């Protein structure tokens with residue numbers, strides 16, 4: 167599904183991602199861990215096409231197509247989704263209306279008809295219930311004044327509505343309380359099937375107990391210094407990252 | 415060169431004096447108003463029309479306006495359908511129609527609030543010493559020449575009197591209709607005076623429209639807010655494109671009173687709004703929000719002076735302006751904190767969104783503080799759309815055009831949402847924001 171080959175990227179001529187290769191197949195869950203500032207969010211944002219970052223080398227294909235040539239909106243419409251570590255607040259944009267616009271953008275792209283607000287509301291309510299989100303979040307402005315945890319839930323709500331092929335979730339667990347994490351993890355698990363895939367960026371083993379990864383990668387200073395199966399996460403929890411620090 | 419300039423303004427002033435003579439003989443202002451007309455005219459002659467560098471008109475070019483010769487509008491019929499189309503749903507039986515400055519009972523319907531308010535013709539109102547003194551005092555202190563002109567031409571104003579402790583739940587709409595002209599240009603001088611007695615409450619929606627163009631509406635509204643009284647109002651400026659709209663709102667607030675004002679501007683060839691507030695007594699709250707959405711060559715200029723004259727006053731202002739095409743917006747806003755006005759809290763925020771390189775958004779925020787124990791802030795931003803917000807929307811599959819439009823609308827929407835009248839919110843969303851759809 168996603169093939170990343172020797173990707174190098176950064177901004178203002180500074181390389182942050184210094185040659186990353188990664189292969190994610192349908193049905194898989196990959197976890198990316200690593201110390202603060204190692205480049206995890208940068209990698210995710212480069213994948214979804216953030217304009218501040220410059221790709222300096224390598225290639226990325228998504229279901230066989232050159233991802234790096236696409237605009238962010240094209241990437242989204244092809245089924246790539248990112249759950250942001252720090253979702254932006256957009257005052258004046260109604261959450262439910264925004265979700266419907268995004269949902270309809272996807273439908274139109276698939277050659278389907280737009281859905282009207284009432285029908286969409288049924289879908290929205292169902293997904294919100296799945297995430298134990300109170301209905302009042304429909305009426306609120308997009309992320310405006312949301313608590314840290316509420317923003318993360320709202321990201322997963324968007325994922326649930328857009329049903330992407332590949333979701334990159336950047337520290338979705340940070341900011342969620344223990345109960346909310348379980349609810350969100352259950353929600354994410356319910357969205358999983360053999361045709362989609364997940365990349366989870368996280369600092370905590372706990373999330374990976376709920377959403378079991380097939381692979382764990384450790385990112386440090388912009389490169390993957392170790393890959394393994396889910397036991398690696400346990401080892402990291404016990405030993406930290408120091409023993410993996412790249413030597414150069 | 416200077417001499418021709420001087421000549422031009424002299425000419426303009428002469429034209430006003432001539433028009434005033436005509437006004438005196440044709441409109442026959444009530445006897446009781448004559449001393450006010452006269453005093454205001456003298457004030458006008460003293461103040462004179464603003465020259466190019468006049469400090470109250472830094473961003474406003476009045477050259478074309480003052481060199482235009484106006485006549486008084488003939489009585490022109492206004493259709494009930496036209497009126498109806500401009501009445502907000504919350505005011506279906508609580509609206510007053512003012513056509514070219516004249517209150518039209520025949521076109522108004524205020525049955526829903528008839529028992530709660532008193533409508534007093536201004537000539538009767540000035541028989542009350544409080545109103546008489548207020549009028550005389552403001553004429554003398556007026557330094558905005560257009561407001562002086564308004565009073566010089568005062569003949570058919572209306573006082574809306576809300577008695578002590580009266581809480582008017584149903585919002586009152588005041589619809590100012592300029593009938594305009596198809597031949598030549600006309601000017602009118604609407605005057606509304608709202609007085610809230612102690613502990614009275616009023617909600618009000620003021621709207622300015624034109625039946626056709628070619629007019630100059632030069633309006634003044636006085637809000638006299640008694641002790642512990644409160645008023646929430648929205649003013650919607652939606653005049654004809656080739657009209658001039660000048661309006662002044664003068665607010666005088668008594669102890670612990672609350673004023674929440676919102677101005678929405680559609681703009682036209684030249685709109686200027688002057689907001690002057692006096693927080694006269696302790697514990698006053700004043701809120702002023704404003705939005706304008708301008709395209710093409712439209713102009714809207716705000717001139718704001720807020721005088722904190724007593725301790726424990728709060729004023730908060732937020733302006734949001736969207737300028738595209740070759741449009742112009744300006745905010746010239748000063749908060750003055752008098753020596754005795756300790757514990758004043760004052761905020762002013764001006765946000766401009768520029769959608770084109772040829773648009774202008776000028777800001778001149780200013781604080782004049784003569785007290786030492788105060789908290790005052792002001793800030794202004796001029797910017798384009800936020801890159802991170804734009805990116806966020808795109809990652810959800812919204813194409814650039816849609817995402818940009820959504821963000822542009824949201825910039826104005828975030829302040830429109832603060833309006834407490836759903837009918838006005840909906841109207842502005844469907845009409846003011848509609849201007850942003852190319």
Ligand SMILES: Nc1ncnc2c1ncn2[C@@H]1O[C@H](COP(=O)(O)OP(=O)(O)OP(=O)(O)O)[C@@H](O)[C@H]1O
Nearest residue numbers: 177182200201202203204205206207208209218251
């Ligand atoms: N736009 C930017 N401007 C300046 N520095 C940046 C920018 N983006 C990333 N960086 C820098 O790149 C490095 C990697 O940042 P990134 O956000 O990818 O780290 P991370 O692995 O996600 O860290 P965390 O675990 O704290 O979220 C950091 O040193 C960061 O300061």
Ligand SMILES: [Mg+2]
Nearest residue numbers: 206207208251
């Ligand atoms: Mg990060």
